[in-house]
Amino acid sequence: MRSQVISKEDFKKIIHTLIEVQDIYSNALEIEKKILEQRKNLDDMSRQLARLSSMLKKYEQRKKELLKTKELVSENLANAKKRLAELMERESEIARNQRSIESFNIEVTTLRASISEISEELRSIEEQINDINDRYEETKKAYESLSIEYQAEEKVVEEQSKELIEKVEELKALKEKKLSQIPAHIAQSFDNLLTKKGGLAIVPIEDLGNPKKYKDHYYACSGCNIILPYMVVEKIKFGNDVVQCPSCFRYVYHPSWLDRLG
Ligand SMILES: [Zn+2]
Secondary structure, eight states: OOOOOOOHHHHHHHHHHHHHHHHHHHHHHHHHHHHHHHHHHHHHHHHHHHHHHHHHHHHHHHHHHHHHHHHHHHHHHHHHHHHHHHHHHTHHHHHTOHHHHHHHHHHHHHHHHHHHHHHHHHHHHHHHHHHHHHHHHHHHHHHHHHHHHHHHHHHHHHHHHHHHHHHHHHHHHHHHHHHTTSOHHHHHHHHHHHHHTTTOOEEEEEEEEOSSTTSSOEEEETTTOOBOOHHHHHHHHHTSSOEEOTTTOOEEEOHHHHHHOO
């Protein structure tokens, strides 16, 4: 175990550097989060665009089917009308024969009913086509406006990301520079701890007062809230070695003791 005694001045310098490095790390983390958020927003828009595009395809397909049906029904209607016209032409000729007039009348009535039915069907198909057209146009408009919005957003995000990534790189370089100014074993362990503890690797200790008379004060690690052993507190107070919490291993310090040192 390392236990080399360091000067109070070095101790202060190390603690201040660790706090600085932690702030730099947090800033970089925040910026990285912002980059991810912007990307997520773009991804959401892109998914929405894909959904609209698939709706447009479905409407197109449905419209094609309806137009085909319309063609068939129109043909049926034309045939029925033609048949009726042919019958009507022969009406006066058939009227002379009492027997055939009865079956003629039945056929005409049936044909007229059929024509009216087919016409009704055709109207319904046309209504459906109009409805699909309306939906298609509406969806297309939504697609186009979102598409424009997406392109603008993409440009902004690309530019901003570039800046933000540069900023993160700068901060990382600054962090390395700062860490290089303190003993390597502390720098290494602190850097690992920052990653492991989500950016909180050095914390002030918290004065809990003296609930019991026989000891001065109790102090807790503000990272994990355990009450620190007396020996640990003494070491922090003395300031000749950096101290880690025995429970969460975060580096611990006391702001006003630090200011008093040296
Ligand atoms: Zn702790």
